[in-house]
Amino acid sequence: MERPRLLLIDDEPALASFFASAAQDCGYEPAIGTDQADFRRRYGERRPDVVVLDLGMPGMDGVELLRFLSGEDFRGPVLIISGFDRRVLDSAFRLGEALGLTMVGPLEKPARLEALEAILKEVRPTVSR
Numbered sequence: 755m756e757r758p759r760l761l762l763i764d765d766e767p768a769l770a771s772f773f774a775s776a777a778q779d780c781g782y783e784p785a786i787g788t789d790q791a792d793f794r795r796r797y798g799e800r801r802p803d804v805v806v807l808d809l810g811m812p813g814m815d816g817v818e819l820l821r822f823l824s825g826e827d828f829r830g831p832v833l834i835i836s837g838f839d840r841r842v843l844d845s846a847f848r849l850g851e852a853l854g855l856t857m858v859g860p861l862e863k864p865a866r867l868e869a870l871e872a873i874l875k876e877v878r879p880t881v882s883r
Contacts, residue, residue, distance in 0.1 A: 756783075758878060761802035763787040763819065764835070769863070773806060773835070776867055780874040790814040794822065802830065804877060808863075809836035809846055816846060824853035831856050831877040835870075837863035 760782040764770040767788075774784035782804065787793030790813070805823060809816030816834070823832060832855050834846055843860040850857040858877055861869055 758782050758803035759800055760784045760804045760806060760874075761787060761793065761796055762806040763790075763793040764806075764808040765789065766808075769808075772867075773865075773870065776870050777806075777874055780871055781878060782874065790819065793819065797822075797826070801828075804831050804833070804874075806833045806835060809834055809838055809842065817849060820846065820850045820853055820855060824850075824855055829856065831858045833858045833873060833877075834860040835863060835865055836860065 758781070760777045762770060762773050762777070762784060764773065764786070765788060770786045774786055777784040785796050785800070785802070787796050805828065807816055807819055816836070820832070832850055834843060834850070834857070836843055840862065843862065847857050847860050858873055861873070
């Protein structure tokens, strides 16, 4: 059985590999986008089943990526992970829902491995092929 594809965007290499390794342990095939252009390119190459999005990236707005995903008619779960204030996370979450996205989380940084794995395991049955 093919593993569900997870696309993650985070500009912190150590954190990105931590998240990717957790995703792999949960049965996903992870890919990491390091910036908005890289994320869009990877998205176009192999459409993911799940997206993990860091809101706070230099030179980009996480809201733009939520709009991009909505415009691409992305139907998989979208998990927001960020170091921003909880109110910012909640409002980005509500915006994603208003755009028609399937929002899960959000998780505050530093995210605990158990919390991340719990969410990934919870959404996995909805994306298995």
